[in-house]
Amino acid sequence: MRLLWSLMLCAAAVAADKRDCLDYSLPSKDAINASLLFDEAHRYIGEGRYGTARVALEALAAVYPESCLAPQARETIQTIEQRDREDTRLVRAVRFSGLRRVSTEEALERFDEREVALAADRRFEPQSVDQAKLVLRDLLAEKGLPHARVTASTKTIAPQQVEVTFHVTHSRWLTGMLRLP
Numbered sequence: 001m002r003l004l005w006s007l008m009l010c011a012a013a014v015a016a017d018k019r020d021c022l023d024y025s026l027p028s029k030d031a032i033n034a035s036l037l038f039d040e041a042h043r044y045i046g047e048g049r050y051g052t053a054r055v056a057l058e059a060l061a062a063v064y065p066e067s068c069l070a071p072q073a074r075e076t077i078q079t080i081e082q083r084d085r086e087d088t089r090l091v092r093a094v095r096f097s098g099l100r101r102v103s104t105e106e107a108l109e110r111f112d113e114r115e116v117a118l119a120a121d122r123r124f125e126p127q128s129v130d131q132a133k134l135v136l137r138d139l140l141a142e143k144g145l146p147h148a149r150v151t152a153s154t155k156t157i158a159p160q161q162v163e164v165t166f167h168v169t170h171s172r173w174l175t176g177m178l179r180l181p
Helices: 002-020 028-047 050-063 070-086 104-113 126-142
Strands: 090-097 149-158 161-169
Touching: 028 050, 028 070, 050 070, 090 104, 090 149, 104 126, 126 149, 126 161
Parallel strands: 090 161
Antiparallel strands: 149 161
8 A cells, every 4th residue: 555655746746747747859740749658657657557658658659669757657657667566466266146138258258348457467457447347337227237237356265375265136117306397
C-alpha cells in the first residue's frame, strides 16, 4: 500500500512538472504526441492498469528520447518495476458460481478482450476484480440476463496466492419503482 501511495505521489509530481516542461527540442507535432502518451500513461496508472501504463511510458522514452518528458517517464517506469517486485500476490484460480447461458471460457475470453487483468497465474490487482464484475454483467445482459447480480469474493489460499470467485444471482423480476403519469 505504501508503494502504491508513492506511485500516485510520483504521478502527481510528474504531472505538475509536465506543466513546467515546454518541449522546444521537438517539432510541435512530436511534442504534442509525447505529451499525449504521457497523459495516457498517467490515466492508466490512475485506473490501476500499470502494465499498459508502462508500455506507453516505454514508447515515449524510446520514440521521443530527447523530450523533456522522457526522464520523467523513465522514473515512473522504475517506480512501476519496484511496485511489481514488492507486490507479488498471484491469482491461482478464477471461479464462477451460478453462471448461466455463458461458459467460463467465454467469460474469461471477454476479460481478455476488454483488457481486464484477471487470469490465473497473473498478479492480483483488486481494481481488476471490479472491472471484471462490470464486464461479466455486460456479457450476461448480452446473453439475455439483464438483471443478473454479480458479486465477487477473494480468498487467500496460500501465502501470496488468491482465489477469485464470481457469484452470479439471476432475478426473474425487475424490482424498483414505476412512476405512472
